[in-house]
Amino acid sequence: MPNSRIDFRRLADACLDDIVVSEELREKTLARCRQAKYRRSRYRLAAAACLLLILGTVRFSGLLSYPGQPPKPDDTGIDLLVSPDDGSEVLPGSESGPMLTWQLPTPNEAAGCYTGRFLTPDYLPAGFTLSQIRAYGADYSAVAKIVLTYVAGERSFLIIEENDSFPYVFTDYEAVTVNGADAYLKSNPSGATPPAEAADTELHWLIGDDHYAVMGRLSAAEAINIAETMK
């Protein structure tokens, strides 16, 4: 048995000796890099064009001509038209093309651009606060997935809301109900004898084409309570 970090590296490498970058994978990776650069340029151009269009429209329609009050450049209301440099990223492509991801400032912003029915919980376990809202979509106006991250110290959980018609199959999950909808629960203790709230829990439920999930360091009861308040 290994008894040092060097030993683990050696034995892991022995088990992984066929996990290497093939010539084909190398070429695919380099091609993907070139494509990513091209896509970023394209989004920058699109964002710049939108900005110019909006500024031009505003200028010609005289909307910003308040007497005695100069217009504020931050009031253009185009927060979502940030370029990828401002926090968005291009994720691996799906069948429908590349997926973008970027941060949203508020749940209201999320509700405004999400293509499904956006829900937020009225109940949170003690100490948890919303720390991040992340949007995923083919473009900035069609958000197909929202991920809300809640944090309390070293505990965290996610609420995932996804609008698609993916045929989910939940095997090895316990069947429960959330507000009358069929739901699927899995809760695993993360250690030998953990407290209930330190379990790794996943709860999924579907309403039409909307898939909702609560997952993270939560007890099963906490996950269900959160889900029940998402109406």
Place this chain on the structure above:
Amino acid sequence: MHSVPGLKTPNDTGGAAAVERLLDTYGNEVLRISYLYLKDRHLAEDALQEVFSRIYLKLPGFRGESSERTWITRITINVCKDMLRNAWLKKVLPLPAIKSPDRNKAVEEAVVAADENRRLFEAVLSLPTAFREVIILYYYQGCDTREASKILRIAEGTVRSRLHRARELLKIRLDGRVDFAE
């Protein structure tokens, strides 16, 4: 500050050459860390492509405040985390297909040792993500706890306590027959 040879903007051939150099130097390592994290070869290959796309785009912003290996490891861990957060991915992650020990070597001791090693390797892969990632960084990447805390953006004390818990879990899962040095 570390020197970063060949790192220019990705607009120029120097940037492309730098990415090629990084891919040739760290590609296998990135692929293996991704595999250890995601436990699936195809996902690990997706992660590799995503990691180097991000490297290509972020090259101009890399100031060399950490070594390029640490920087690349951080990007790799972030990409793997993003992929693991994906709901459907999380529930369909298959069991790892571990290479069988080479029985042709036929020396009984070697076979036993290989089996033991494989059990340990599988035990590491079966750890919860939070524990697996510190084991990968500390024992596979050779990071110290300070470096691991920076890569994972968690407190150094948290890294130490997770390492401790991970070692305990491995010890339990391997019937006390493993004792990782600290």
